[in-house]
Amino acid sequence: MKKTGVMLLMLLLAGIALSACSTATPNPTSTTTLAPSPTFTPLPSQTQPPTATPTPTETPTSTTTPTQTDIPFAGFPKEFRLYRAWNNGDETYFYFFQANIIDKLYAKADDYDLVCNPDPLYSYHMQCIAKTKIFGEDEMTFTFYNDEARQHPVFSQVFYTGLVNDIVYHHANDCPDRGKDVYCESEYRLYDGRCYYAHTCYDACGLYYSRDNLPEVWNEFQGYTVPCN
Numbered sequence: 001m002k003k004t005g006v007m008l009l010m011l012l013l014a015g016i017a018l019s020a021c022s023t024a025t026p027n028p029t030s031t032t033t034l035a036p037s038p039t040f041t042p043l044p045s046q047t048q049p050p051t052a053t054p055t056p057t058e059t060p061t062s063t064t065t066p067t068q069t070d071i072p073f074a075g076f077p078k079e080f081r082l083y084r085a086w087n088n089g090d091e092t093y094f095y096f097f098q099a100n101i102i103d104k105l106y107a108k109a110d111d112y113d114l115v116c117n118p119d120p121l122y123s124y125h126m127q128c129i130a131k132t133k134i135f136g137e138d139e140m141t142f143t144f145y146n147d148e149a150r151q152h153p154v155f156s157q158v159f160y161t162g163l164v165n166d167i168v169y170h171h172a173n174d175c176p177d178r179g180k181d182v183y184c185e186s187e188y189r190l191y192d193g194r195c196y197y198a199h200t201c202y203d204a205c206g207l208y209y210s211r212d213n214l215p216e217v218w219n220e221f222q223g224y225t226v227p228c229n
């Protein structure tokens with residue numbers, strides 16, 4: 001009876017031990033498979049249509065008008081005067097004493113434009129030239145300017161020029177060829193220290209015309225001289 005009890009006790013203990021071992025062995029861990037995260041495809045960025053680059057408007061380049069520089073002018077000396085005037089080809093010359101300019105000046109003789117420069121040989125004097133032949137102007141108003149546009153007058157005075165229309169035509173030899181093959185003979189004389197001219201012209205008919213500015217009244221004839229007009 002005692003042995004039987006012991007056996008039962010041992011069996012009971014063995015059963016407990018087996019139960020404990022069974023409990024200690026962990027069940028295999030089930031691996032949880034996660035569903036793949038959804039892949040987000042980025043929406044295409046909205047591309048703005050290219051903006052037309054404005055073509056720059058061409059700015060007109062202003063042409064700068066050069067500023068006219070006035071020519072320095074200190075004034076004429078009190079001895080300034082017109083010495084003489086004469087025609088040379090299609091131009092008219094005016095020669096002034098005691099101008100004392102260092103650069104060119106511009107002028108008008110009545111309505112005729114002149115350009116004046118110091119005489120290259122006698123720089124204290126001045127020579128003015130009109131690009132036209134002037135006749136019949138006994139007295140003329142000369143106005144001088146220090147700018148080419150003739151907007152800034154610096155001096156004005158009336159001078160006797162002697163540019164009278166002194167042509168005398170001779171009709172005794174008129175013929176159909178009048179005015180053809182014209183040639184002239186000239187002489188220049190000094191009266192009282194001033195030069196005067198005398199021109200006699202001929203053509204195919206003979207004596208054609210003459211002109212001179214010889215003085216009607218004079219004190220001394222001083223001989224012949226170089227051309228003065």
